[in-house]
Amino acid sequence: MAQLENARLMVLRAVARQLSFRKAAEELYLTQPAVSLQIKALEEDLGVQLFDRTGSRVALTAAGRVMLNHAEQVHAMLQQAEHEIAAMSGELAGQLGLGASTTIAQYVLPSLLGKFLGAHPRVKPTLISGNTEHIVNAAVQHEIALGFIEGPSRSKDVREEAFLVDELVMIVPAAHEWAERGSVSVQELKSVPLLMRERGSGTLHVVEMALERHFVKPASLEIAMELDSTEAIKSAVEAGLGAGFVSKWALAKDARTGTSFRIVDIEGLRIKRDFLMIYAQGIEPQGLVQEFRRYLLDRTAGFPDMKKVHRPRA
Known part of the structure; x- marks a missing residue:
């Protein structure tokens, strides 16, 4: 391009x-x-x-x-021309700009993207990662064609489409007293140091909203540390620094290899969320971008627990 x-x-x-x-x-x-x-x-x-x-x-x-808006349109038109010319030979090709919040970038997209690129080797992807706020801004500013986030964007400048269901669970060190109990009450969360994601994170927003629905205000919790990735939370929990909320997708490999932390159920509380695909308002996915979007929706339709938590916002 x-x-x-x-x-x-x-x-x-x-x-x-x-x-x-x-x-x-x-x-x-x-x-x-x-x-x-x-x-x-x-x-x-x-x-x-x-x-x-x-x-x-x-x-x-x-x-x-004004000039930037037209420059973005020219860029999109040239990209579309590249895709259409490649399609004339029956193959997908060209640049594919993607962005994903950290959990999706680390645990979900790699395998899906790998299979897509195996079938379409002339596609050249770029992938940026960051928290939900960062990825939404990248989509709005046309830095990426498709974004993938872990909670509602709260932006009128992007369109959202649910493509995969996630569940957030609490993990504690294997030696923690709660590890043997297996479940705790929501109110007991106030009694332990918690490791939470940073401001702007979709995970943090979803956890706080879920707890507030059970009358637990964020201000009543003992936040031991804010961390900028799921892996950082897992490492801190393993080190005995507190309890943390992480995506079940982030635990798939740990379930196979064994870990020094345990999942603890919170009585009456299941924190489910949609992973959302986003793109800028006013620009419909076309060509290569549309093909990748369709591929993702087709592939994830067969994943477990695909009942959507909420309808996507147009």
């Missing part, structure tokens, strides 16, 4: 994403002066300023936002 796209528009999109000439240069493997020259030339051609520059801070002007 980079070979087809106009260099100035490619630089414009990178600077708008990064809001930094230096970071855009690093992303594109260019020098910072080269990036500045491309933007300056584009501004001179258009006769307007596209970015406000205050010291090291960069922000799009009103004209810059």
Whole structure:
């Protein structure tokens, strides 16, 4: 795609994403002066300023936002052309920009993506990961064609589609007194140090909402630590630092290899959620993106416990 796209528009999109000439240069493997020259030339051609520059801070002007919108459309059209030309030979090919929140990126997407690429070797995917908030922003800013998140986006700028059901469970160290009991009451959660995901995490949002429905306010809990990944929570639990909530998908390999933590049921509380596929409003999946979307829905339809928890928001 980079070979087809106009260099100035490619630089414009990178600077708008990064809001930094230096970071855009690093992303594109260019020098910072080269990036500045491309933007300056584009501004001179258009006769307007596209970015406000205050010291090291960069922000799009009103004209810059208009130009960025058209640059994104050009990028999407070139990508679609690449897909359609490849389809004429009966095969899928081209760039596939994906983003996934950490649990999905680590435990769900790799095997699904691997099978898809095995059937379509000319597809070149890129995958970014981060918490739900980060992936939603990436979709809104057209940095990715499809995103995968662990809870509702709470954004009007993306469309959501449920593709897989997850369940969050509590784990404790194997030596913890609760490990032998097997189940505890919701109110007992107030008595132990908890290891929780960071703000902006879909997992944290879903856990807090579930507990509030059982009259347990987040402020009443003893939060020992906030961590930025499921693996970090698992490691901290194994080290005896507290109890934590993790996805059952993250425990599949542990069930086979053995662990030093145990799952503990919470009486009357099952925390289920949809894993959601998202894409920017106003851009319908087409070509390669649509084929990958269909592939995912077909593959996950056969996964266990696929009864949707809620209907996707249009």
